[in-house]
Amino acid sequence: MPSSSSIKTRRRGAELEEAIIDAAWAELVERGYAGLTMETVANRARTSRSVLARRWDGKAALAVAAIRHQLAKHPLNVPDRSCLREELLEYLDRVSDLAPISGVVFSVALNGVFRETYASPQALRQALRHGRPDNLGLILRRAVERREIDPAKLVAPIETLLNDLIRHYVVMHRSAPPKDLRVAWVDAIFLPLVRPD
Template identity: 60%
Template sequence: MGERRRGAELEEAILDAAWLELAEHGYAGLTMEAVAERAGTSRPVLARRWDGKGPLAVAAIRQQLAKHPLVVPDRGDLRTELLELLKGTAERATGIAAAFTLLSSTYFSETWSTPKDLHAAIVQGEARPLSAILERAAKRGEIDPAKLTPPVESLLSVLFRHYVIMNFSAPPPALRKAWVDEVFLPLVKVR
């Protein structure tokens, strides 16, 4: 028999197991018992750490996001970086939506939360790559920083989230390109 896992090692194993259960069964099929069995632990161990499957599912998603951070290096071109960011975000959203099927009424009725609450819980403390991209573009003189008002700066994120919530999938490449070329860049480019 192997050595008993504790602390961070045990928590990582539990969250990995929860992620796999989400991927196979969706949120509605997620059970604390199945996660405990897959992780090789007991349900009381899970209950000491998470108050139900909602918080466990959010923690599992947060761990996956932390394992696969969204980083867009300096490409020297705002458009290229924005499209790369949206592509990476789409890949993450597809994985999360497929695994979690979170936008079901089950999750929200069980946790008494809203999509906004869920988004805040998932991205809490995560790096903001869009801000870094916009700062670099402003330093390169590609955009006018005075045009980056809060509504404009958050526009791509809002469009993306809205699409995912309304369609239960990530926006297709052509739509992401249109958002960048026809909506966002005309608002911020230096004339």
């Protein structure tokens, strides 16, 4: 039977990196950012601290990598359904599935030590969105092309309204908004603001 040290040396590249990132996520969920250390992550991933240090320049970068990895497991892209309402509701369903991850993100963003690297929640948000598509924007552009939205009404505060509403709800309630509320956001608030006259 191989020793634990030989197991450590066999994993390389993507396999090792994924084990480390999964370990970092587990530590974030269990201990929060304050309890996350490179050493505990290395121990959980059955590797050495120096292996982590070669890939990430500190625990903030490792935490961001772990969060990005979780987000990638839950894609927000919605296929063209030829119906704005249907696409928006599907998009909000997918974003709602991210509520547990968002709870961890918000707690990390509020940590004083983490803010030494990412000064604001907006800076963290930009780091997490880097290289990821604007899925809501794509839905809205398709609806403009189908003439379901008046482009003159799609001003900046309206364009981000659904994301802002769901983000606020998750921050305040630490859970996903209920389905009936998401339907009301779309039917009673968003669609009346953007439909052509």
